[in-house]
Amino acid sequence: MGFKKNRIKLEDIANKLNLSIATVSRALDQNPRVKQSTREKVIQTANDMGYMPNQIAKSLSSGKTNIIGVIIPRYDEPFFIEVCRGIDHYVSTHNYKILISSSRNSFDSEVENLASFERGLVDGIILSPTHETKTFSHIKNVINAGIPVVLFDNIIEEMHGADHVLIDDKKAAFSAVEFFIKKGKKQIAFIGGAKEKKVFKDRFEGYKEALNTYNIPMNQNLILHCNSLDRKSDNIEINSFFNSPQIKPDAVFTCTDNYGLLTMKTLLKLGYKIPEDISVIGFGDLGLADVFVPSLTCVAQPSFEMGQKVAELLINQLSEPENINHQKKVITLDTKIILRESTP
Amino acid sequence: MGFKKNRIKLEDIANKLNLSIATVSRALDQNPRVKQSTREKVIQTANDMGYMPNQIAKSLSSGKTNIIGVIIPRYDEPFFIEVCRGIDHYVSTHNYKILISSSRNSFDSEVENLASFERGLVDGIILSPTHETKTFSHIKNVINAGIPVVLFDNIIEEMHGADHVLIDDKKAAFSAVEFFIKKGKKQIAFIGGAKEKKVFKDRFEGYKEALNTYNIPMNQNLILHCNSLDRKSDNIEINSFFNSPQIKPDAVFTCTDNYGLLTMKTLLKLGYKIPEDISVIGFGDLGLADVFVPSLTCVAQPSFEMGQKVAELLINQLSEPENINHQKKVITLDTKIILRESTP
DNA sequence: TTTAAAAAAACAAACGTTTGTATTATTGTT
DNA sequence: AACAATAATACAAACGTTTGTTTTTTTAAA
8 A cells, every 4th residue: 555654543543642542443433432522532633633544454354345346358348338337326326436357358367357356355246258258157156255246248048147237139139120120121131249249149149030020031141240359350341241242231230339330331432322222220329329420220228227237236235134145136128229310 | 355254364274284374374475485395285275275365454464455546537438448448458467456436527526536545445546637627736645645646638737746648739739730731721620628628728729829830810710619518519519610600611620539520420411521621630539530431530649558658657656665756757648640531 | 428320431352464583393514 | 412504484563443342430329
């Protein structure tokens, strides 16, 4: 702790006032066990001397750090930042702070981060698993060690043993594709990300089910799974996809806002009119979907709210008595389609 | 610290092996004072028992938390996130973690955050002052308490007593406007944010100086200072600005990427051709400047690098011997113009 | 006044480490 | 076999709080 050794502590106040450390501690805590006049004297002196409590000592003694650890796959995705904002918003009203770590989309780093948090620095953990994460044991271990964990986004079956918050990706995709179908679209393209990622798999399921429900044959040429290393590679993949001669879509459902914007960029360069010639729907509704010309119709994902809910579940666990057997909780949030210029 | 009471500690290992706590501690530390065979036995047992060191106790004892506190004005600006990425990148190689807090653009909240960090939770602090921040004393106090502080972005004169990293906003704006002038532009508009904010003031200075240097009269009608509450209000202000009959710019220098994109959106809606009729330059080069159609030429601000530099200055301070009198350090990073489609 | 009850404050252990100093065990020398 | 010298380990204080228990002081009743 980067402070000089002459930092004022309880002992200094106690010495100055000829009181015991315990009394000073209780006085500053507004504990009624110490006399009103003493309490005032202590508080006055503490202020005069510039006393600052030592959070670390407090934590060691009380067994609480009032810090929530948050592990996200990456910083540079507005979705995660928005969720963090939601978490921060909620926990700050409960006197908690958040410690954010990035797993940089690596399972090993996720395990490492978890272990680091397990060293007692945090009271609870919020985790968004990477798409590399196929197991639950590393999470289960933390839970078994008595540290509450809540998950969000990209939750696979195995992880249902932990509290979590998610959206119904399949349903959301279904409704977007259904929207296209009801507008009379027949050649609906799908642009998703790495197939191993749960959210993309689910959204693809929703796409297929919508086509199936309305008896529209699926055309493999209209389907693209980006590898999504970065925006530049996405751009290249999407470009060559639409430049292929087999492609004649009249609508495109994309699994992220970025894919949606890159798709529109590509289509505009190719001379398409949006939405007259072709419609586009994005997924997420963060960033600049509303700034682009034309603005992008989106499946809106309630990111901030998701953060709040995740935080709420965690704080609830933290305030439960230790011995009661925790009942697993799952919250599924609703999505909705925000209509803009990229669709008729 | 959210863990069950039955958590394994040094004492448990010591008891099991009939050793003292000190020896166990040293063994796990790879301290040569303990015999090779003992060391191995201890490490083996620690693993078997599932020992996890208690970070809080470690911190109390060692006086170091290995946490860096970072205070940014807001989460939802890619610039700050990018800086945080840079910080994280640098400090993680030095075995530090970052604790990010948002001051929500409020001076009071900044003071509060600083005080909270001063309670011994962090070894050092990185701060980006809000635009409300006009004083230095609250920062000076923290420094005087022995906690290293490094500042970035929006640094006013008063704060020069602390290490800081910045760009030359005036020079950057000057070069962007000069670029326009050399392309033959005569009616160069300026779109900035709240005038109290240092960065916007400096960029405005650069704009004025460029005009002045090339003997171009300044036209008040071509200047807009947005209040910048959120993107929606920016949009409205920029819209009504360009819809005014007095405005006939042939180029627009905007102080952020967002302003640049909103400007292009407005101009496109009004039927302008970019860059044929009018050119636009943004500032920052984060987010979607390269995705927009047309893509936006930008003054690129090295955000990630800024984070790394800030972190480097802080880590340097942390590794200095306590008694030496710290020599204040200032790093000014270079900007450059990234040419894209919005300029000829 | 003495004494019991209540109020106020002091004492001391605990939280889980680190680390300087003291003690015990081992080795090598004669 | 006795004795240094050194290696290995144990002891104990310290980090700055919190909090249960005990002691002292004050108040009020007899």
